[in-house]
Structure formats: C-alpha cells, structure tokens
Amino acid sequence: MLNNNISQPVSNPGYVTTPTLSTFNKELVTEIKSWRQIDICPACQMRSVTKFATIRHMPYSRCRACGFRFANPVPSDKVLSAFYNSPFYCNYRQLEEKQIAQGNHFSISIGTDTMHHLATWLGNDKSLKILDYGCGPGTFVSLLRDKFNFLNVEGLELNRQSVVIAKRNYDLTIALSPEELQHQLYDCVTLLEVIEHLPEPDIFFKQIASLVKPGGCILIATPAVDNLLGLFFPWYADAPYTAPCHISLFTKKALICLLSRFGFNIERIEIQQSWGVMEKLFASLVYELDFLSPRHDDDFNDLLYTPNALGRLLGLQPQRSLPSNLFFRTLRRIDGLLARIAKRLPSVPMNGHMYVLARRHS
Numbered sequence: 614m615l616n617n618n619i620s621q622p623v624s625n626p627g628y629v630t631t632p633t634l635s636t637f638n639k640e641l642v643t644e645i646k647s648w649r650q651i652d653i654c655p656a657c658q659m660r661s662v663t664k665f666a667t668i669r670h671m672p673y674s675r676c677r678a679c680g681f682r683f684a685n686p687v688p689s690d691k692v693l694s695a696f697y698n699s700p701f702y703c704n705y706r707q708l709e710e711k712q713i714a715q716g717n718h719f720s721i722s723i724g725t726d727t728m729h730h731l732a733t734w735l736g737n738d739k740s741l742k743i744l745d746y747g748c749g750p751g752t753f754v755s756l757l758r759d760k761f762n763f764l765n766v767e768g769l770e771l772n773r774q775s776v777v778i779a780k781r782n783y784d785l786t787i788a789l790s791p792e793e794l795q796h797q798l799y800d801c802v803t804l805l806e807v808i809e810h811l812p813e814p815d816i817f818f819k820q821i822a823s824l825v826k827p828g829g830c831i832l833i834a835t836p837a838v839d840n841l842l843g844l845f846f847p848w849y850a851d852a853p854y855t856a857p858c859h860i861s862l863f864t865k866k867a868l869i870c871l872l873s874r875f876g877f878n879i880e881r882i883e884i885q886q887s888w889g890v891m892e893k894l895f896a897s898l899v900y901e902l903d904f905l906s907p908r909h910d911d912d913f914n915d916l917l918y919t920p921n922a923l924g925r926l927l928g929l930q931p932q933r934s935l936p937s938n939l940f941f942r943t944l945r946r947i948d949g950l951l952a953r954i955a956k957r958l959p960s961v962p963m964n965g966h967m968y969v970l971a972r973r974h975s
C-alpha cells in the first residue's frame with residue numbers, strides 16, 4: 614500500500630509497515646457524508662464557522678471570531694476508533710516503550726525538558742491531588758511521582774496499549790475510564806497534548822471542569838495555529854493539521870474563550886514561537902508534505918517529504934526531513950533573518966505551541 618520507498622530498511626519486527634497519513638485518510642473519507650457537520654464554533658459558540666482548507670483529504674473549518682480550526686465534518690467515532698487502533702498509531706506506542714524501557718522518561722508527544730519545566734508550574738505542595746488526563750504511557754505521571762515527589766498523582770488513558778506500557782515500565786496503575794478514578798475532585802488536571810485530539814472540546818471541558826476543585830487548576834499543552842504557516846499555508850504546517858489525529862486546533866484567543874466559558878481564568882501562559890516559512894514554501898515546489906508513523910527505533914520525526922511531479926522529474930526521493938544542501942541551508946538562514954525582524958513586529962502572529970495554567974473560580 615505504501616507509495617514511497619524510504620531507503621531505511623525495516624529492521625524491527627515490532628513495527629508494522631503502514632500507509633502514509635494521506636493514503637490512510639483517502640480510505641477514511643469514503644464515508645464522510647455520514648459525519649456530523651458543525652456550524653457553531655465549539656470554542657466561542659459564535660455562528661461564524663467558515664470553510665478553511667482540505668488537508669490530506671480531511672476538510673477543516675475556521676471560526677472567523679476566535680480563529681479556532683477544526684476538522685469539519687467531524688470524523689465519526691468509527692473513524693477515530695479505526696485510526697487509534699491502526700498500526701499507524703500503534704507504532705508510536707512501540708517507539709515509546711522502547712525508549713522508556715531504556716530508562717528514559719519519554720513521550721512521543723512532548724519533550725522531556727518541557728515536561729520538567731511544566732512540572733515546576735505545579736508548585737511545592739506535594740500533597741496536591743493531580744490527575745494527568747490522557748496520560749499516554751504514564752511518563753508525566755511517573756516524572757511527577759519519582760522526580761518531583763508528588764504523593765497523589767494519577768493517570769487516565771483510553772488507549773489500552775499505553776496503559777499496559779505504563780504498568781510494565783513505570784509500575785503505574787492507570788484508569789481506563791473516568792469511572793475508575795480514585796477521587797471525584799482534583800487540585801489539578803493536566804492535559805498535555807490532549808485537547809487537539811478532541812472531536813468535541815466543549816463537551817470535554819465541561820467534564821474536565823467537573824473534576825477540578827473550586828480554586829483548582831488545569832495545565833494544558835497544545836499546538837497553536839496562529840502563525841504564518843498555520844494561517845496561510847496550513848497544508849505545509851509541520852505538526853498541527855494531521856486529522857484524524859489532530860482535529861481541534863486552537864489560537865490563543867480560542868483557548869481563552871473556551872476556558873472562560875467553563876469558569877477558568879488564565880493564570881500563566883507561555884507561547885513557544887514558530888519560525889521557518891521560506892524553507893517550507895520552497896520545499897512545497899518539489900515535495901508534498903505527508904506523515905509516516907515510525908518504522909524504526911530512531912524514527913522520531915514523522916514528517917515525510919514526498920516528491921511531486923516536478924520533484925520526481927528531478928529524481929528526488931521521499932525523505933523524513935528536508936535536505937541539508939546549500940539551497941535549503943540558505944533558506945534556513947533567510948528564515949532566521951526574517952525571524953529576527955518579525956520579533957520586532959508584535960503584530961506578526963508566530964504562536965507555535967501554547968502552555969497554559971488556568972484556575973477555576975473559587
């Protein structure tokens with residue numbers, strides 16, 4: 614089924630060869646007529662939803678009021694289940710377990726340094742009841758318990774394979790559903806790289822709000838799409854538009870809107886800037902951007918540059934990162950120069966990733 618011929622041999626029997634995301638989606642959208650169409654923004658509730666772009670066969674909408682972007686029509690439960698149980702997705706679990714088994718606090722979704730940084734946002738009260746919702750293989754739970762000495766940390770994860778990995782490697786018992794949680798209310802609920810996966814973020818936040826004590830907080834990490842690539846060239850933005858995986862994509866305004874609807878005030882926000890436009894735009898002349906799940910223990914990068922007609926004519930091969938030849942090195946330098954100029958112009962949107970601590974009204 615693969616339409617690429619990456620030169621690396623598939624050497625690990627644990628990894629299953631899968632189609633690229635684009636090929637995978639082509640099959641999923643055959644039932645798109647039965648998916649639910651949304652015309653009220655799930656973030657700000659304004660009736661201001663308009664078509665945005667179709668990316669790797671998945672149509673996305675945009676809210677004109679808050680900038681929220683989401684897969685619309687919303688992929689059905691059947692499609693989401695097909696994706697999250699597919700080898701494409703399960704290969705990531707394989708990669709995570711290999712890393713964790715080597716003694717690393719590893720997650721494919723978020724860097725270990727970032728997890729350390731965010732753990733310091735939780736303060737010094739080690740008795741806090743903390744729930745890591747959508748905890749994957751339990752890496753952040755383990756980090757909070759073992760490195761930061763929090764005494765009451767729990768995880769909840771819907772993916773059974775991740776729950777098994779958490780038990781086997783971190784000796785963690787992870788809840789598979791909200792009914793299995795140990796407490797009814799928490800001082801803090803953490804959502805690290807979770808909300809971009811939600812088909813109905815408003816319904817989800819209602820549920821999350823009911824798990825947080827008055828005066829308690831939620832800690833969120835999620836990609837931001839208010840940057841030049843995300844706004845104007847989304848089919849070439851690296852990470853965000855990967856439906857059916859990432860289907861709810863926030864701007865800073867959209868996230869603040871959604872949080873305030875459920876009684877949360879922003880207490881702290883850090884935004885990682887996103888640079889690098891020229892290189893991606895020029896690459897688009899000869900490559901299509903696609904995604905490929907891991908086929909090897911070292912495949913941390915899921916980007917896949919597949920030559921288009923012109924690229925094939927030039928004899929280019931599919932590859933996971935852009936070439937480091939003189940042309941692309943020069944474009945990278947130009948990007949660096951433009952980034953330095955853009956930093957002096959606050960009106961240029963360059964939000965690449967958001968980290969938010971929001972507190973529930975007492």
Ligand SMILES: [Zn+2]
Nearest residue numbers: 654657676679
């Ligand atoms: Zn909106």
